[in-house]
Amino acid sequence: MADLKSLRCPCGFEVRSRDEDEIVRIAQLHARTIHGQEISAEQAKALIQLVA
Template identity: 45%
Template sequence: MSDAKVIQCPCGYVLHGTGDAEVIAAAQSHARDVHDQELSLEQARAMARPA
């Protein structure tokens, strides 16, 4: 059973991770590095989808 998760950024970039914590961390890092924005845990969690 896979726990793969994805978050699609509004810019179209898709973050992949294993489990919520990993994909949320990837999305927060992307938002910070690429968009200079802080993505809250709640925002990131709401965007996470099963891969």
């Protein structure tokens, strides 16, 4: 099973999943709807951290 990963936005929003692609999708949706910003999959992936 894949490791649990998380992406935390500076606004306090956090998404956790074992599916990196799902985290990227949710992060992109969050950035667009909440912050009005488009982020690339690469930018989102760079922010993903392993949950210890």
